[in-house]
Amino acid sequence: MKLGIVGLPNVGKSTLFNALTAAKADAENYPFCTIEPNVGIVPVPDERLNQLAELINPEKLTPATIEFFDIAGLVKGASDGEGLGNKFLSHIREVESIIQVVRCFEDENVTHVEGRIDPVNDIEIINLELMLSDLEVIDRRLAKVEKEMKGDKSYKKEYELLTRIKESIEEGKSPRSLDYTEEELSLIKSLSLLSLKPVLYVCNVSEEDLIDGYENNPHVAKVEEYAKQENSKTIVISAKIEAEIAQLEGEEREIFLDELGLKESGLDKLIRASYDLLGLMSFLTAGPQEVRAWTIKKGTKAPQAAGKIHTDMERGFIRAEVVNYKDLLECGGHTQAKEKGLIRLEGKDYIMQDGDVVLFRFNV
Numbered sequence: 001m002k003l004g005i006v007g008l009p010n011v012g013k014s015t016l017f018n019a020l021t022a023a024k025a026d027a028e029n030y031p032f033c034t035i036e037p038n039v040g041i042v043p044v045p046d047e048r049l050n051q052l053a054e055l056i057n058p059e060k061l062t063p064a065t066i067e068f069f070d071i072a073g074l075v076k077g078a079s080d081g082e083g084l085g086n087k088f089l090s091h092i093r094e095v096e097s098i099i100q101v102v103r104c105f106e107d108e109n110v111t112h113v114e115g116r117i118d119p120v121n122d123i124e125i126i127n128l129e130l131m132l133s134d135l136e137v138i139d140r141r142l143a144k145v146e147k148e149m150k151g152d153k154s155y156k157k158e159y160e161l162l163t164r165i166k167e168s169i170e171e172g173k174s175p176r177s178l179d180y181t182e183e184e185l186s187l188i189k190s191l192s193l194l195s196l197k198p199v200l201y202v203c204n205v206s207e208e209d210l211i212d213g214y215e216n217n218p219h220v221a222k223v224e225e226y227a228k229q230e231n232s233k234t235i236v237i238s239a240k241i242e243a244e245i246a247q248l249e250g251e252e253r254e255i256f257l258d259e260l261g262l263k264e265s266g267l268d269k270l271i272r273a274s275y276d277l278l279g280l281m282s283f284l285t286a287g288p289q290e291v292r293a294w295t296i297k298k299g300t301k302a303p304q305a306a307g308k309i310h311t312d313m314e315r316g317f318i319r320a321e322v323v324n325y326k327d328l329l330e331c332g333g334h335t336q337a338k339e340k341g342l343i344r345l346e347g348k349d350y351i352m353q354d355g356d357v358v359l360f361r362f363n364v
Helices: 013-021 047-056 085-095 119-149 153-168 181-192 205-214 217-229 239-245 250-260 264-277 304-311 311-315 327-331 333-341
Strands: 002-006 036-045 060-062 066-069 097-103 199-202 235-236 281-287 290-297 317-324 344-346 358-360
Touching: 002 013, 002 085, 013 036, 013 060, 013 239, 036 304, 047 060, 047 153, 047 281, 047 290, 047 304, 047 327, 085 119, 097 119, 097 264, 119 153, 119 181, 119 217, 153 181, 199 217, 199 264, 205 358, 217 235, 235 264, 239 264, 264 281, 290 304, 304 311, 304 317, 304 327, 304 358, 311 317, 311 358, 317 327, 327 333, 327 358
Parallel strands: 002 066, 002 097, 060 290, 097 199, 199 235, 281 358
Antiparallel strands: 036 066, 281 290, 317 344, 317 358
């Protein structure tokens, strides 16, 4: 799972990345401080893992992980090579979804590349560059599909779909605002269109706004309205506060959150929102050697979930022995859960559920 953190220069991208990864990416008050993307692998917070580990006492505890890419700040004209231009766009092409950090705080000591605080304008600058880059890709593909369509009518659907997306871009509307069938998304998957990647807008507010309430922050309200129109999501955090939280651990961290009146860190909220954005969930495996979380798409069937562990397990899948993690904890272990009839035997058509604890049986 690869997520790209993007935004205009000086909106708090690298500060957020540092907090996420406890890394030391440069975070300075000048444009293009980040050139090559910094990459950080972040564990997914999952209390279920800790609870299972307390019960089983395994040799190893392995959470699911997310890769975050801190991508260089973008400016107008990137699709024509301005700033870091095509390099920036190629980095975005490698990620599965975009975390766009938007400045929603006033601070005269932190420069803004556009000279004013206008988060919707900031969003539109980036989205426009992504759409213009996609327009070139679409035009090339349309020319090819048009030729193929003369001898093979099966290309008609793709042609009509690409034409619809192109018209949307030319009207200045995000292709994300359109509705697509699974078949249509499959038709254009190989193009890896930047403006179709799922986006989570992160409203970066001041410490005061986060603690006292950001309901009256007009910048946040504008971003939420914009996101709604293009079927995207938003969350609100303060990158500065997250940087402070990231320096703390255990009880000290919990006390700090409590003092701020926060139930969880913004980073935990960001990771959970990222999971929802991509339609992901976790299943668990639990034994004396290891308790581990595995990330899969919602709707994944048991054999494909087994394949996440090892391809041989998918190929030789026989059945899955499944128990809900709550039942397992309440019973006090696998043996007791089995005695109570709570461990189910599921076959190839079983659709995995979030929080399933699974033992896969296979033969190759």
